[in-house]
Amino acid sequence: MKKIHLLIIKAFIRPFIATFFVVMFILLMFFLFKYVDDLIGKGFEWYTILELMYYQSMVQISMALPLSVLLSSIMTFGTLGENYELVAIKSAGISLQKAMRPLMILIFALSVSSFFFSNYMLPKANLKFYSLMYDVRNKKLAFLIKPGVFNNSIPNFSIRVDRKDLNGTLYGITLYDHRGSNGIPKIIKAQEGEMNKTSDGNYMVLKLKNGVQYEEQANNNGIYNPRQVLIRSRFKETEPKFDLSSFKMNKTDPNAFGNSTVMLNLKGIDRKRDSLSKVIDTLNRNTTANLSNNFRQNNTAKGYTKVKISPKKIGDQILTSIPSGARKQALETANGIVSSIAQNLSNGAPRYKDLMGELIFTSVEYQRKFTLAASCVLLFFIGAPLGAIIRKGGMGLPVVIAISFFLIYHILTTVAEKSAREGSLNPIFAMWIAFIVLTPLAAFLTYKATVDSALFDVNYYKQFFMKLLRIKQKED
Incomplete structure (x- = not known):
């Protein structure tokens, strides 16, 4: 060189x-x-x-x-x-x-x-x-608290705050705990609080100050009691814990997307194109067979008799060729056949369109x-x-x-x-x-x-x- x-x-x-x-x-x-x-x-x-x-x-x-x-x-x-x-x-x-x-x-x-x-x-x-x-x-969305909006990201809990400052301190906190067996949530209201994670990152700790907790005692026999007990307790500090396991991202198996066209090489695209062509051919044959059944001749004697009858000519006015007593039934039958054809076409057309679009995309x-x-x-x-x-x-x-x-x-x-x-x-x-x-x-x-x-x-x-x-x- x-x-x-x-x-x-x-x-x-x-x-x-x-x-x-x-x-x-x-x-x-x-x-x-x-x-x-x-x-x-x-x-x-x-x-x-x-x-x-x-x-x-x-x-x-x-x-x-x-x-x-x-x-x-x-x-x-x-x-x-x-x-x-x-x-x-x-x-x-x-x-x-x-x-x-x-x-x-x-x-x-x-x-x-x-x-x-x-x-x-x-x-x-x-x-x-x-x-x-x-x-x-x-x-799932991270625990992003917005003032004035209930946040339901954590399962079995609903949290709302009135405001928060730049340091992350929350004010006017309302917490609904839906873990009770009686279907009635436990309510916690606090003046202020702070949100932190544990060292292992598995739990979130909400440190609440100066609040009150409301809890309705469960009824064991399931019968309504007008003298149901309501427990109210005040606290200076409390630290409820929230499990953050639902926030961890579980990776999906990539093989679940393996049949997508953009994830195939030339051999894979060839195989997919052949499969799509076979599916389209099958769909066309089935559609043709279903439609052809609506145009068959209802003549039970055809092929089983030697009597020769000249075919009857039907003009533009088809109803005039039908006896007056059978016209209503003929119209109802024709209407049913047309509705059946329209239904078959409406069901098969979207499927055919999707298959053709996928076939074009493979090319x-x-x-x-x-x-x-x-x-x-x-x-x-x-x-x-x-x-x-x-x-x-x-x-x-x-x-x-x-x-x-x-x-x-x-x-x-x-x-x-x-x-x-x-x-x-x-x-x-x-x-x-x-x-x-x-x-x-x-x-x-x-x-x-x-x-x-x-x-x-x-x-x-x-x-x-x-x-x-x-x-x-x-x-x-």
């Missing part, structure tokens, strides 16, 4: 790693902002949130990797052009394609790695992420395994020529141009995928439409960079318009 190739690879690796981690950090921040309501105020351990972010970072690689390739390729060749290193390379007899060759090999290797990642690692990451996210969303996810790898190659052949043309490095103009092209790619893919899932586009065409649109652009930019075109040179366009103005002035 020539030294010039090592120079280009080193110039590409540094911005690629930097942009990859920056993009990953931004995407993780978007994730936290999106799910902040599910994570804040539930008392999760720090390692649970880190585990969730780790799995999410694996999921976000499908978006971070192509954008990083585009950014780093523009920055690399933009910096080489800005420092006149591309001019030196071309003056040494090395064309742009030869200079890009080591990076092409690197990008192809990266694309193959991304394919294996999306086929083997990404389904497992999705499985872990969605199972953990399911537990997070279904975990979309199948193609997505390949589009991640192909997007790296496509965006490299857009970014590298762009950097050579604009001849500007750093984080300014290259970043703006890279994000613009990536947004075009992402919007095309997202809109086409949505149309495919709605049944408006073929799933294969929808997942590759961005490549069909942007591949000619990549070829055009590569050609322009090869011939040293001043495609984004403002001075070139100024001189061009000045020449046009001079020509018009001479003609006048």
Whole structure:
């Protein structure tokens, strides 16, 4: 390998790693902002949130990797052009394609790695992420006391406070204890209190001060007694304990989500697609059989007699062909048949729609395994020529141009995928439409960079318009 190739690879690796981690950090921040309501105020351990972010970072690689390739390729060749290193390379007899060759090999290797990642690692990451996210969303709310609102988070207890200060001291506390066997709660009212956890974290202690407790004595024989005993006791301090075992998050078995399409590799998607096709075929056959039964001929003599009778012709007015005494019964029978058909169709249509939607989604996810790898190659052949043309490095103009092209790619893919899932586009065409649109652009930019075109040179366009103005002035 020539030294010039090592120079280009080193110039590409540094911005690629930097942009990859920056993009990953931004995407993780978007994730936290999106799910902040599910994570804040539930008392999760720090390692649970880190585990969730780790799995999410694996999921976000499908978006971070192509954008990083585009950014780093523009920055690399933009910096080489800005420092006149591309001019030196071309003056040494090395064309742009030869200079890009080591990076092409690197990008192809990266694309193959991304394919294996999306086929083997990404389904497992999705499985872990969605199972953990399911537990997070279904975990009970942490004991977050809001003034003026009854809190029923702890089983068998209801707590209400009038106000609380910044130090966590509660004032005007009303506590309902529903653990009694007679169905009548024990009521505790206190002027103030503090809330703390025990050292092992299994119990919460509510330290109450200056209060009164009301408790109605249970009746053993179950008969109403108008002279029921009510016990009232005052206290200066008391410390009721609450069991917090219900607040601990029990992890769901990830295998419960294993049949979801995003958690399958190519073989699993193929098997699921075949299963869905068989279910749809069975549903269609059953629907056809049920509907055809409503259009059978009620003729018991058909096939069992040699008497030949010419078929009776029925005109537009069907009721006139039916004897007057049987018309009412015929109408009732027809109405029942139509209602039965409508009922069968209304029952089967939602099921058929769900199955077709899932079948389309399997095709979309199948193609997505390949589009991640192909997007790296496509965006490299857009970014590298762009950097050579604009001849500007750093984080300014290259970043703006890279994000613009990536947004075009992402919007095309997202809109086409949505149309495919709605049944408006073929799933294969929808997942590759961005490549069909942007591949000619990549070829055009590569050609322009090869011939040293001043495609984004403002001075070139100024001189061009000045020449046009001079020509018009001479003609006048």
